[in-house]
Amino acid sequence: MKRISTLIAVATLALAGSSFAADRPVHLRGEVTAVGAGDFVVTDRKGTKTTIKLPEQAQVLDVSRSSQAAIQENSYLGIAAAPAPQGKVRAMGVMVFPEAARGLNEGHFPWDLGDRGTxxxxxxxxxxxxxxxxxxxxxxxxxxxxxxxDKDTVYGQFVPGKRELIVVGAKVLVIGASAADGATAANAVMVGRDGFLPPI
Incomplete structure (x- = not known):
């Protein structure tokens, strides 16, 4: 698939500042409420509206529901989790990666889905x-x-997508950066299919 390595590297979500040394990294989850020629508006759960610039080089990922049945030994996963007893973590969202993603951005690091998330x-x-x-x-x-x-864990999977997926009503996770002037630009947009909010 075209540019699949770049897409997957973005989707592993290890962007914590490395690509935007001068800017503030942004992970914005919400619903698309307006779409322009080169930007779109995301409204988060608190009702805050943010205009997102969509550069030509921004990547779009088409995210759909998956299930625990897709997980087996040797699967490569991205897991957004909360702390659990005995040094374990409880998975809130699991992304099942394509085989081409194996080994990219491997590790365990802080994440912003929930308190003390990883x-x-x-x-x-x-x-x-x-x-x-x-x-x-x-x-x-x-x-x-x-x-x-557990029963509350949400599962997703993705393939490369097209910009046309970014429409009013789509649920998205925007990965990007906010510049000193307050403008926010997307590096990648994960678009949930059929109203599905990307689970990470």
Whole structure:
């Protein structure tokens, strides 16, 4: 697929300032409420409206629902999680990556979905099914992280998308940067299919 490596590298969401040394990184989740020739407006859950510039080089990802059934040993996942007892984390959102994503931006780092949230981009080493939840042992760079999947975990997957997906009513996660003058520009836009909000 055209430019798939670039798209996947963006979608692993390890952009915490590395691409925008002079700007403030932005992760904006919400609904598209207006679309212009080179920009669009996102309204977040609090009702705040933000105008997003959409440069020609910005990437668009088409995100659809997935399920726990898509996860097996050796799957490569991006997991947005909250702290859990015994050093584990509880998965709030899981993105199942295409095979071409394997190994890109691998690691465990802070994330802004929830209080003390983290992101884990890693390979499933073990799947342990229990009565109330499923636990994953995620491996990255010789390290391991235990992840709990429960009834509230949301699952997604993605393919490269087109700018035409950004329409009024679409649910999006915008990854970009806010400049000193207050303007926000997208580096990537994850667009949920059929009203689905990207789960990370």
């Amino acid at each position: 992101m884990t981009n890693a390979t499933v080493a073990k799947v342990v099914k229990k009565a109330s939840a499923t636990e994953l042992e995620m491996r990255f760079g010789g390290k391991a992280q235990q992840v709990v999947l």
